Amino acid sequence: MKRIHVFLAVVILFVPLLVLAADNSPQPLTGVEVHSLGPQKLGNLPQVSVPADNPQTGMKIMLGKQLYFDTRLSKDNTISCATCHDPLAGWADKGPTSEGIGSQRGGRRAPPVSNAAYLPLQFWDGRAPSLEEQAKGPIQNPVEMGNTHEQMLRTVGDIPGYVEEFKNVFGTTPVTIDQVAQAIAAFERTVITTDSPFDRLVKGDDTALTPLEKQGLEIFNGKAHCTACHWGGHFTDGRFHNLGVTQSGPLKVDDGRSEITKNPKDTRAFKTPTVRDAALRPPYMHTGGEKTLTDVVNFYNKGGGTRDAYLDRIMVPLGLTDQEVSALVAFMTRAMTSLNPEVAAVTPIPASVLPK
């Protein structure tokens, strides 16, 4: 009899525990598939997955590339995708935050387009669930391209070459915003940076990294805790973290991911950027507040920035010595920089074609 009581007491205690333990964390946005990446080892980039409704074709990729570099998508013909996602700046911005139409300063710096195809959510706050959705945003952002979709489509529709290309690629006219977005996204899915010294090391070239860079890799994956978030082939978990970055730039307050999810736990959380080619795109953080990679490492070394109530619990001081900081920076500077042979950084739009 007493054993039955004990058994019942145990059941009564643990069933609620099981239920509570299972269901008390925030759920992803409804209707948005967040890839279940799971912690993965560092490695080479996998094959890019292509959505079934936007298959890759050579003509579409070329059309997307033209659009990507075309300033005529903006209201005053001054801003293209490449203006802020500049191949010569690691497919990001020279920063610190991006400058849009009419020299307006944006609140965040443009995240890199390179390897963005691997991310489940786009933008620093993850508000776009695909590259296609992301491509539509800046066109009509008043601070970025300052255009409207309708006006941009009229502009593109008035260019015979584009009309012909769209007809060849999609088989229909007139040009739609979805077609523009699909073409740009198709191109962006080819912007994959590979063949860094790290990639060669993974493929078996033990001489690809210098001894200092190898030490940096060891620290990256150990004492510095970088791989807690910067993991997998893309060196990012694609998720959102509050590092305590001090807000700067035009925005006085930027609550990041929580503006989208409305979940207080996401307050001031921003997407983990990839470490690939990081050396090509200073300054760092969503504000561009850290000028160099050394500054970034020192930022983490002291446990992050402002210790607000939502600071990510993975943020702890690292205890890195100056030599360890140097090794880590050496690894990120050269060993993570791709030769990127697949992507031509040259604009496919002749300057003579573009309006002055």
Place this chain on the structure above:
Amino acid sequence: MKKSCLLLLVLFVLQLTMPTGGHAIPAFARKHGFNCNMCHTAYPKLNDFGQRFRDNGYQIPGQEGREKSVFDTPPPIAVRTSTGLSGYNTKNVTTSGFDMLGLDLLAAGVMHKNISFLFIYTPRMDEPSADYTGSQGGTNPSQLGALESGNVVFSNVIQDALNVRVGRFEPAYHAISSKRSFYLTEPYEIYSFSTPENNFVFDDNQIGVEATGQWRCGFKYGLGVVNGTGASPDNNRYKDVYLNVSQTMGAGDGQSAGQRIGAFVYYGWQPLSISGATLSPTGEADGGPNEPFYRFGGHASLNWKTLNLQGSYVKGVDDNSLNVLAPTEDYEFDGGLAELDYAGLMNNRLIASALYNWICTPSYDRDREVKAYSGVLRYYFGDWTAVNVALHAEYTHRETGETDPLKENIYALVVDFAF
């Protein structure tokens, strides 16, 4: 005198051959592809990230529900052992030999979001064949080793503030974990001390239920109800309770960053006798009469760069009915430890540590006083994921007793590896 020396020697050798029970769980490193230093200052000692990982039910904070479970990963099994030369000498005796100082077989992982487990089995190492007679005074010939830990953790029952651990586990009053100590031959003496008629050992893992939690302000607690014997089955129907609280100042958890102070109290009951006691079908005894004892104390962990100074003070009081040496008074003792650890070279490849242990006993039991001075040097080879090999050198000078102290020197030069 010779007899007591011989007895102490035998006890010491037995202690050497007992499993060390150190925790380092390369199964986690293997799962995540991490270097061991992700969670360890240098294994087996946890850093702040590792402490938070453990506190969060072996889930990276913020990744709850996204962690691969044990069903999606290679078998979460790990091994740690240390083997090499150890030696001992005192006034009349000098010994040395090649020993295996311990072997841990570990399995741990996440079974489901916020539900994880830890299992550590420590087989006996002292005999080549399985003739060990077990921990219960040699009455259990079927027991070939010890289940050091076997527990399930329900994490984030209330986010960060309530985690529940059930089974056999390292209790939260071990603010400075002996299981993750750098020392292989020298224990934290005050943890290992037991009083004459009380078989409670502070160092033992316990069986029961424990609640832990923490807040962003740096406050942590651990509250548990356990058998008190560290063993199964229990020897009485009374349960022991404990509470540990700590506060960390600054960033970190006080493991490798930030400054942490805390206090603990343990209140338990021990039966004077279990001989002739009635046993339940599962082996529990209704031993009695049950007499109280308690332990309390404080602990601190201070960090500066890669230096960590940690210490603990323990005061123990057993009811006079548990004191066969002076039955009219409570048995009171105190002691503690102070340890200074330095991590050097790239990625903490080199560990240097100094440890001081002391135990002060009542005037009628001075022979059990201890002062021990220890030092450790550890060098870690390689940077392999989920594999760690360390060359370990350790020396201890230990003095026991007051009037005619037994002075002992203990050394070990071993390879400590985990994979």
